[in-house]
Amino acid sequence: MIIIDGSLGEGGGQIFRTSLTLAMCLGKTIRIENIRAGRKKPGLLRQHLTCLKAAKEICDADVEGEELGSQAVVFKPGKIKAGKYHFAVGTAGSSTLIFQTILMPLLLADDQSEVILEGGTHNSMAPTFDFVSKSFLPVLKSVGCDIDVALEHYGFYPAGGGKWQAVIKPIASIKPLLLLERGELLGESATAMSSKIPKHVGERELRQITKLCGWSVDQLQQELVGSVGPGNVVSIVVATKNVTALFENFGEKNVSAEKVANKAVDAFQRFDEAQVPVCEYLADQLILPMALGRGGVFRTLEPSLHLRTNIDVIKQVMNVDIQLSRLNDLVWEVVVNKSV
Amino acid sequence: MKTIAFSILGTTLDHRGKGNNRWERWRPTVSLCQHDDLIIDRLELLFDNHSQGLAKQVTEDIRLVSPETEVIHNSVNFKSPWDFESVYSELLDFSRAYKFQPKDEEYLVHITTGTHVAQICWYLLTEALYIPAKLVQTSPTKTGKKDTPSQQLGNYQIIDLDLSKYDQIASRFKKEHQEGASFLKNGISTRNKAFNQMIDQLEQVSIRSNEPILITGPTGAGKSQLAQKIYELRKQRAKTKGKFVAVNCAVLRGENTMSTLFGHKKGAFTGAISDRPGLLMEADKGLLFLDEIGELGLDEQAMLLRAVEDKRFMPFGSDHEASSDFQLIAGTNKDLTTQAQQGKFREDLLARIDLWTYQLPSLKERIEDLEPNIDYELERYSNKSGYLVRFNKAAREKYLRFSQSPQANWSANFRDLNASITRMGTLAEGGRITIEVVEEEILRLLKKWQNSSENKNSTSQTLERLLSKSDCDKLDLYDQIKLAGIIEVCQNSQSMAEASRKLFSVSRQTKTSSNDSHRIKQLLGKYGLSFKDIKAQ
Numbered sequence: 001m002i003i004i005d006g007s008l009g010e011g012g013g014q015i016f017r018t019s020l021t022l023a024m025c026l027g028k029t030i031r032i033e034n035i036r037a038g039r040k041k042p043g044l045l046r047q048h049l050t051c052l053k054a055a056k057e058i059c060d061a062d063v064e065g066e067e068l069g070s071q072a073v074v075f076k077p078g079k080i081k082a083g084k085y086h087f088a089v090g091t092a093g094s095s096t097l098i099f100q101t102i103l104m105p106l107l108l109a110d111d112q113s114e115v116i117l118e119g120g121t122h123n124s125m126a127p128t129f130d131f132v133s134k135s136f137l138p139v140l141k142s143v144g145c146d147i148d149v150a151l152e153h154y155g156f157y158p159a160g161g162g163k164w165q166a167v168i169k170p171i172a173s174i175k176p177l178l179l180l181e182r183g184e185l186l187g188e189s190a191t192a193m194s195s196k197i198p199k200h201v202g203e204r205e206l207r208q209i210t211k212l213c214g215w216s217v218d219q220l221q222q223e224l225v226g227s228v229g230p231g232n233v234v235s236i237v238v239a240t241k242n243v244t245a246l247f248e249n250f251g252e253k254n255v256s257a258e259k260v261a262n263k264a265v266d267a268f269q270r271f272d273e274a275q276v277p278v279c280e281y282l283a284d285q286l287i288l289p290m291a292l293g294r295g296g297v298f299r300t301l302e303p304s305l306h307l308r309t310n311i312d313v314i315k316q317v318m319n320v321d322i323q324l325s326r327l328n329d330l331v332w333e334v335v336v337n338k339s340v
Numbered sequence: 341m342k343t344i345a346f347s348i349l350g351t352t353l354d355h356r357g358k359g360n361n362r363w364e365r366w367r368p369t370v371s372l373c374q375h376d377d378l379i380i381d382r383l384e385l386l387f388d389n390h391s392q393g394l395a396k397q398v399t400e401d402i403r404l405v406s407p408e409t410e411v412i413h414n415s416v417n418f419k420s421p422w423d424f425e426s427v428y429s430e431l432l433d434f435s436r437a438y439k440f441q442p443k444d445e446e447y448l449v450h451i452t453t454g455t456h457v458a459q460i461c462w463y464l465l466t467e468a469l470y471i472p473a474k475l476v477q478t479s480p481t482k483t484g485k486k487d488t489p490s491q492q493l494g495n496y497q498i499i500d501l502d503l504s505k506y507d508q509i510a511s512r513f514k515k516e517h518q519e520g521a522s523f524l525k526n527g528i529s530t531r532n533k534a535f536n537q538m539i540d541q542l543e544q545v546s547i548r549s550n551e552p553i554l555i556t557g558p559t560g561a562g563k564s565q566l567a568q569k570i571y572e573l574r575k576q577r578a579k580t581k582g583k584f585v586a587v588n589c590a591v592l593r594g595e596n597t598m599s600t601l602f603g604h605k606k607g608a609f610t611g612a613i614s615d616r617p618g619l620l621m622e623a624d625k626g627l628l629f630l631d632e633i634g635e636l637g638l639d640e641q642a643m644l645l646r647a648v649e650d651k652r653f654m655p656f657g658s659d660h661e662a663s664s665d666f667q668l669i670a671g672t673n674k675d676l677t678t679q680a681q682q683g684k685f686r687e688d689l690l691a692r693i694d695l696w697t698y699q700l701p702s703l704k705e706r707i708e709d710l711e712p713n714i715d716y717e718l719e720r721y722s723n724k725s726g727y728l729v730r731f732n733k734a735a736r737e738k739y740l741r742f743s744q745s746p747q748a749n750w751s752a753n754f755r756d757l758n759a760s761i762t763r764m765g766t767l768a769e770g771g772r773i774t775i776e777v778v779e780e781e782i783l784r785l786l787k788k789w790q791n792s793s794e795n796k797n798s799t800s801q802t803l804e805r806l807l808s809k810s811d812c813d814k815l816d817l818y819d820q821i822k823l824a825g826i827i828e829v830c831q832n833s834q835s836m837a838e839a840s841r842k843l844f845s846v847s848r849q850t851k852t853s854s855n856d857s858h859r860i861k862q863l864l865g866k867y868g869l870s871f872k873d874i875k876a877q
Binding site (some may be wrong): 069091118160228253 | 363364
């Protein structure tokens with residue numbers, strides 16, 4: 001049995017979810033200890049428990065420690081079953097994190113799966129549905145994965161109520177990933193998406209972006225969507241030939257629309273300056289498919305704690321060589337070598 | 341284990357309109373299902389018919405934020421949500437009809453919503469275990485905490501009414517209990533386990549019960565003192581407001597008894613020149629200690645029974661019943677059961693006062709407590725006399741050795757000890773009790789105990805235990821004394837040979853050979869007795 005210390009690195013829910021994914025894909029029993037140790041509410045919270053239950057369901061796992069507040073979980077996976085699934089996460093927690101947990105196992109199953117996900121679709125501490133559909137999944141498509149997603153309802157914190165569907169087709173072998181350059185710039189745009197929020201909020205966010213980036217009106221759009229509760233996200237999309245990057249920020253009470261826009265622009269400008277293809281958030285999501293596939297290489301910004309933690313867990317569970325190297329002040333290269 | 345919460349729909353707090361603002365406001369029932377470290381598997385929502393619309397909205401919102409939660413609608417109709425009686429009985433009916441399955445389910449009662457009356461009723465029902473639940477209290481997040489992304493989420497706190505689960509509270513209870521028990525023992529750290537256990541329980545009973553207490557035990561074992569202490573403890577803990585009234589029933593004689601206890605009207609009898617309230621009346625809302633209750637006449641017993649049961653009695657010569665609410669402590673050194681069988685004590689009264697019975701052991705029965713009691717008596721004497729009295733080391737050892745020996749019979753128990761220490765304290769020169777004072781005191785005690793056993797006409801008592809009364813009456817007093825003496829020696833001897841050595845110690849020195857055991861056998865045989873019979877006694 002492989003033992004993972006859940007308090008290392010990022011030390012939160014991510015290390016737990018990555019461990020589950022690896023256990024399922026590799027068919028290895030793992031024990032995760034010290035789950036979220038040192039956090040204000042240590043152990044499994046509701047969204048982690050929902051992830052665990054989803055993982056258990058798709059592979060008929062034997063699980064010990066399946067309860068709220070549990071700080072140690074033993075996960076003994078069975079055979080992964082393709083099929084139709086429906087997972088709903090409480091407290092308007094992120095449904096994309098559940099998707100992230102079960103995506104790789106379902107890709108490696110022997111048949112197509114249809115998954116309906118409910119809960120939050122746009123959460124500030126997780127990849128949004130737009131990030132998944134516009135940035136992450138196109139990269140997976142480039143290495144051979146066939147995944148279709150469709151949004152039915154938006155879900156913002158705290159009301160939730162989001163709903164979307166993913167159709168995952170099985171894949172025999174994921175191709176090596178090669179993302180060293182962005183390729184030709186196809187377009188830069190900004191979107192202010194909001195639901196049940198005064199219209200001027202989105203307008204001000206976009207005006208601020210124009211002011212900072214000097215963009216023209218046709219690069220801006222305001223999107224008014226429907227959802228149960230209120231919500232607002234501003235996003236900057238950079239589409240290039242090889243990859244699409246997204247920089248998002250959430251509108252908050254007591255934070256001015258201009259400040260919300262500033263933060264998104266900051267992230268965008270940092271990325272633009274480095275001219276790398278892979279942004280910080282995409283990096284930590286790509287590492288798993290590479291490790292479970294046939295490896296590859298990409299260039300990105302300085303590795304985040306999330307990326308480093310994912311690499312550590314992967315190395316503990318499987319035999320793979322992952323190298324992080326700094327090419328210059330701003331650019332890093334990540335190499336995943338499966339030939340060992 | 342599933343978690344089930346009961347919540348009254350809050351017509352004010354849960355009602356935040358249909359607009360989007362409701363997601364920014366704290367709604368107790370919705371927020372209960374929104375915590376990331378608490379899953380409510382089932383929510384039993386209680387509301388009346390007027391609130392259907394709100395219930396529907398709250399249910400729908402809970403479904404969004406908590407897909408794990410099943411919401412069950414329960415219709416209740418409080419005539420007025422502010423009327424204690426109707427709310428309590430409605431919630432009681434609900435609780436009694438509810439099928440609790442505490443093996444598989446854990447219950448929480450949400451006390452944040454509903455009127456104050458409803459909250460009080462929830463509390464009472466939970467505390468009385470009609471609902472096997474813990475309480476859950478929710479509250480909004482403190483304003484000004486800008487960092488919290490979840491202003492509307494608020495906090496929750498689970499309160500277990502089983503107070504023993506709270507270490508701090510439990511240790512306070514324990515401390516109070518120990519203080520109470522120690523108080524009943526006059527602060528003496530007694531060592532006798534049985535006695536300590538008895539006092540531990542008595543402490544709880546004294547504080548929690550208003551029922552009669554019966555204290556039995558030999559004279560001087562401390563019955564009156566204990567009754568007084570129980571009263572003081574009750575007074576400390578605000579369980580009694582009235583006075584402590586003590587009377588020894590043995591001193592109540594004849595016609596006066598009724599009037600002393602139950603009072604009389606002016607002119608009830610010759611000499612009744614004014615109203616007299618009587619002791620029962622005086623003990624109203626307080627504590628009445630009737631020592632030697634076995635000495636009370638049957639008429640008075642009947643009256644007392646009614647006073648204990650109904651708090652009512654008839655003063656002598658009065659046309660109207662008087663009432664007095666007192667707690668009764670009865671003391672006796674007699675076996676009331678035997679007395680009841682002989683018709684000397686009313687069985688119904690005995691049954692009524694025999695609820696909490698505590699038998700105080702004699703001093704000899706808890707001889708290990710003698711030493712701490714000596715210290716206590718010394719302290720008490722010192723306080724009274726105003727100067728410190730202490731034993732010399734050798735004197736203390738001598739007194740202790742004697743007082744724990746079989747010679748020391750402590751027939752009047754702690755009364756003897758108290759008198760003994762008082763005498764030695766008085767004779768102690770400069771506050772030091774010397775070995776001479778102790779030796780003198782030992783002689784004094786031995787003499788006292790010898791006298792008291794003679795006074796009791798022990799000869800006929802000894803004989804009557806072995807022979808029938810009619811047989812005894814056929815004997816000359818001379819023979820009675822002789823036989824009683826022989827019996828006493830035999831009782832204190834291990835064997836017939838040992839008894840004979842004691843009885844014939846002078847004559848056997850002049851004899852060449854002797855079979856004194858045989859002599860005893862013959863002597864006893866004359867009266868149809870054997871050494872075995874005597875030892876079996």
